[in-house]
Amino acid sequence: MMRRQFKPTAASYNPINALPCIEGKVVLVVKCLDQIICRRCTPNEGTYNVIAVLCEQGMVQEAFSIIQSLGNKQNSSMHDFYRSVLTGLCRKGNTYPAFQLLRMLDEAMEIFRLMEENNYRPDANNFNAHILGFCKSQRTNLSLEVFEMMIEKGYMPNETTYTIIMEGIAHENENQLAAKVLKELHLR
Structure with missing residues (x-):
């Protein structure tokens, strides 16, 4: 590609990196991601997927380490980085891997605590990413x-x-509860 x-872009690297991820070859995954960064490509939702x-593949700790490393290499705030990762995974329907990365509710809340300790104040979008993930996984x-x-x-x-x-409640066929919550919100 370079010769021509x-x-x-990250989109051109993502399919190349998919096979080493499937095979659990973390060293190759990291090398490919290093190339993405070296070529000044910005990892996208596909990269996180x-x-x-x-x-x-059962390599949650390795995936978490890689994502942390990517955030550090991009010099992005952890606040924005985690929002991007969580939102990207959840919007693509990959809630299970997203929750594995966050190690479920207690650990996800731990990330918020760590963010606050490091003077990163989570915003509604960070919380929304968690809420969306839980709703999508019913x-x-x-x-x-x-x-x-x-x-x-x-x-x-x-x-x-x-x-x-509201969509999460309605999706679980709790229409009466959804209507009650909607009415309460409307009154406020």
């Missing part, structure tokens, strides 16, 4: 726990927060 003066395949009860914690900690939900929760 085509500029590679490819890395999430490692979770499906664990609306856990999404409501995250929502309650969000309010208890003084974070302001936004319209997207409410939309995600």
Whole structure:
């Protein structure tokens, strides 16, 4: 590609990196990701989806390490980086790998605690990513726990927060509950 003066992108590297992820060849995955960074390509949602395949292979710790390393190499704030990773995985329906990376609710909340300790204040989008993941995996009860914690900690939900929760409740065929929650929100 370089000889023909085509500029590679993360999208062109992602399929190349998929096979080593499927085979659990972490060293090759890291080398390919290093090439992405060296070529000044920005990893995209597809990149995180490819890395999430490692979770499906039982290599959660390795995937988590790779994602942390990517965040450091990009010099992006952990706040934005984790929001991007979580949102990307959840929007593509890869909630299981996303939760494996976050090691479920307690550990996901631990990430928020660590963010706060390091002066990164989570925002509604960070919480929304968690809530969306739980709703998509039909664990609306856990999404409501995250929502309650969000309010208890003084974070302001936004319209997207409410939309995600309403859709999650309705998706679980709890239409009466969804209507009741919607009415309550409308009154507020």
